[in-house]
Amino acid sequence: MDYSLNNLNKVSNLKELTLREFINSLNLIGLEVDEISQEKESNKFILENINCLIKIPANRQDLSLETYFLQEIVLIFFLELLNIWNRFQKKYLFLLKKKYLQTSHYKTIVINSSFSKILTYAVEITDFKNFSSPIWIQKKLKNFKITSNNNIQDIFNLVIAEWGYEFNIIIPNSFTEQKKYVFERLTKIESFYEENGKIQKLLPGTIVIREDNQKIISVLGFVNSTFPNFNSSNYLIEICFYEIETNPLFISLVNPKTALKNFRKIFLENLKFSLQRLLSLIEILEYGKLKPIKYFTKNQEFSIDSKKILFLEKKNFKNFLNIEKIDEKIFQKAGLKLICKTQKLYFFQIPNSRKDLEREIDLIEEYSRYIGYKNFTEILPKKQRTFYPEKTKQIFLMKDFFLIHGFHEVINNSMQDFSSNTLSSLFLLNPLNKELSNLRFSLLPKLIDVFSTNFRLSLIENNFFEIGRVFKKENEQIQEETKVSGIFQYPFLNNQKDSSLEWFSAFGIIESFLLKFGYQNYLKQDSVSFEFFHPTRSILIKNNKKILGYFGQLHPTFEINSFSKRPIYIFELNLSYLKYSNFYSPINVYKEFSKYPTIIKDLSFSIDKTVEFEKIRLLIQTNCLYLKNIYFLIFFLIKKIINLLMLEFV
CATH class of the missing domain: 3.50.40.10 (Phenylalanyl-trna Synthetase, Chain B, domain 3)
Known part of the structure; x- marks a missing residue:
């Protein structure tokens, strides 16, 4: 809208409002003044009109009408609207009545x-x-x-x-x-x-x-x-x-x-x-x-809608605007009629023209516009300790363990292809497509695909693990479990040739992991019927009839085995039995070391065979103040007994 200050002076009492104050006040409440222009009054070379191009917000389309725009200006600046026609109407009321009677x-x-x-x-x-x-x-x-x-x-x-x-x-x-x-x-x-x-x-x-x-x-x-x-x-x-x-x-x-x-x-x-x-x-x-x-149209049901009543909680001024003292004049400035107030609430009557005021937060925003967004004090978040549940701590510990041992974490979709279904698979009633039709029963299929793709592209040993949920149907009941699975090649940091001890070295990683959760004694069963594991080089890990998981080499039918020169190992462990409360971390005992390095000397003596070793020890210890230990290494007989001593000085 392009409006003239000269015209505003004619219809309202602007008092001594300056142009700068006028523009700053409008900008403060969101009525942005984009352009200012000046023009001469026709036939009046002394007077100048200053025009302001005002940008109306999208939610205030009513301000594009002169009636509501003038009302807004009056409310913002607490001006007096000069309703000239209302004054003349009283003087010509007799003529108006005559005209009304004609209709x-x-x-x-x-x-x-x-x-x-x-x-x-x-x-x-x-x-x-x-x-x-x-x-x-x-x-x-x-x-x-x-x-x-x-x-x-x-x-x-x-x-x-x-x-x-x-x-x-x-x-x-x-x-x-x-x-x-x-x-x-x-x-x-x-x-x-x-x-x-x-x-x-x-x-x-x-x-x-x-x-x-x-x-x-x-x-x-x-x-x-x-x-x-x-x-x-x-x-x-x-x-x-x-x-x-x-x-x-x-x-x-x-x-x-x-x-x-x-x-x-x-x-x-x-x-x-x-x-x-x-x-x-x-x-x-x-x-x-x-x-x-x-x-x-003569319709009795059609009438002016009753004006809306909205309430506003006083505490929300502190919560949203960080304001302790509420200025009720601002409500009047915003055109909100305060009809009732209690100790905790304000009740406002909203005019029908304000279609943008529908919720409590709209009233708070309207109040904030007239304060000015730049005048608020910041609401900083309170410092508080973060407490993680036991399950979250458990996952954090697992991630740290595998990351330290050279693994990379992977997050895959919990949905899988229709072709990879089993008798215990859970199908969706209305899937988006066949590729996302049933819930996964194991983390290993997607991990093997990720490993194969990365291996073909880089030919580098990329070792991956994933923590996620698996689903299966057993005895007409749905079971949901959280598991950790991984796929890797051993060794991680060198290219040693294959040996018969490599399988045990690879399983040592899983042993270290189980030891962290207090499992020192467990049963390793050779027979594994899981389709992804090698039939003769895989084990089932049990503890008191609880199946902790599986470990072994990848099944030879997978194509990736033909590309890799080294064996590929996979594992899957059940998190239900790896609880945070069982986590064991040995305490490191601090020991102070000497500031001076230890000196060790080898001495040889020829002594008579009748001399006792204990007398020699006492003699040396009484004459050497900084001697820590005496070790008798060897003695042998030629004509006399010769003893070799090793002395350790501190």
């Missing part, structure tokens, strides 16, 4: 309707004369960036800019008092002929007005606001309202983009005022006379 003799023709949510009103203009529009209307349209046509269409554009309603202009050669008019929903595709000769194809579901159940004369959702021609002396002005926001009748509009954009700006409480404004200007400016016949 009491109007003949009414009811447009029959079986729909309870549509309102239509039509009035005919006779003796139409096409005069030039007044200068004040042309200026006001220029203020809205609307090009003036210098005819009666300027009045229609003015009312649309002020109140939002668009009027359907029809040549009333079809409307007569003898015909019957009815609202109807189309059940098939039909053609509608516009006054300018164009043809509209109407889809099923469109609501139209028919005359005598034959010709379509008006369509809901189609607005022809331009005069077909100026040769006719009579025109019918039709105004229609339908609550497009809720669309209770699920109608299909002729031009959805145009219709939705226009209908969303229409509010039921303005229907009366917009029609009064239009008809008053037509009569005052003598464009024509009103024929004393009115057409409308």
Whole structure:
């Protein structure tokens, strides 16, 4: 919207509001001022108009109408709206009453309707004369960036800019008092002929007005606001309202983009005022006379919706905005009427024009707009200790173990191909495709595929593990277990040749893993019937009838064995028996070492065989202060006994 500050000065009391304050206040609440321009007043070279191009938020389409925009400006700056017409209305009340009494003799023709949510009103203009529009209307349209046509269409554009309603202009050669008019929903595709000769194809579901159940004369959702021609002396002005926001009748509009954009700006409480404004200007400016016949839908169920009541908890100001003290003047500034308040709650009456206020959080956002988003204090998260459940700690320990031993973690989809099903597989009732049709019964198939793909691409020993859930059906019951599986080649860090001890070295990794969870004594059973394991080089690990898991070489039928020069080992362990409470970690005892290095000396002595070794030990220890130990290594006999001593000094 492009609006003039000079015009605002005329309709409201801006006091001494500066341009900078005006722009900053609008920007603060989300009405962004994109552009500022200056222009000279015509015939007044001293005065200048300062125009502000204001960007209206998408949720405030009501602000594109002058009526609601001025109300918003008044609320923001606590100004006084100068309703000049209300002041003159009291002085000319006797003339207005005389005019109102004339309409009491109007003949009414009811447009029959079986729909309870549509309102239509039509009035005919006779003796139409096409005069030039007044200068004040042309200026006001220029203020809205609307090009003036210098005819009666300027009045229609003015009312649309002020109140939002668009009027359907029809040549009333079809409307007569003898015909019957009815609202109807189309059940098939039909053609509608516009006054300018164009043809509209109407889809099923469109609501139209028919005359005598034959010709379509008006369509809901189609607005022809331009005069077909100026040769006719009579025109019918039709105004229609339908609550497009809720669309209770699920109608299909002729031009959805145009219709939705226009209908969303229409509010039921303005229907009366917009029609009064239009008809008053037509009569005052003598464009024509009103024929004393009115057409409308007479439906008792249709009425103005009651204004919404929303409540707001006071504690949420602290939770969302970090505000302790609430300024109730801001509610008034935002146009929210506070009708009740308790110790914990606020109750607000929301006008029908505010379609964007539906929830409690919308009220909080509206309050925050008027404070200014940059003026809030930060809400920092509180520092608190994080406590992990036992199962999470268990998984963390397992991941650390395998990562330290050179494995890479893999996360695969829990769904598998239809071709890999078994008797215990669980199938989905409505799968997306065959590749994702049943739940996996083991982690090993996807791990073997990952290992094969990586091995073919890089020819490097990539060792993988995965922790996840498996599913199977046993004895008509569904069982779900969490397991850890892996696939690897041994050794990890060198290229030693194959040996008979390699299998035991590879199993040593699993032994170290089980030892962490307190399993020192367990039974290793040779017979394994699991399809992925080698029939003679695999074992079943058991502990007191509990199957801890499986370990062994990959079955020779897999193609990857032909590419690899070294054996491929796989394992699968059940996490149900590897509990965090059984986790064992030996305590490392700290031992302080000497600052000086140890000195060890080898000494040889020739002594008589009658000398005792213990006397030699005592003699040396009493004469050497820094001697730590004495070791007698060897002695032998030639003529006399010769002893070899090793002395350790500290």
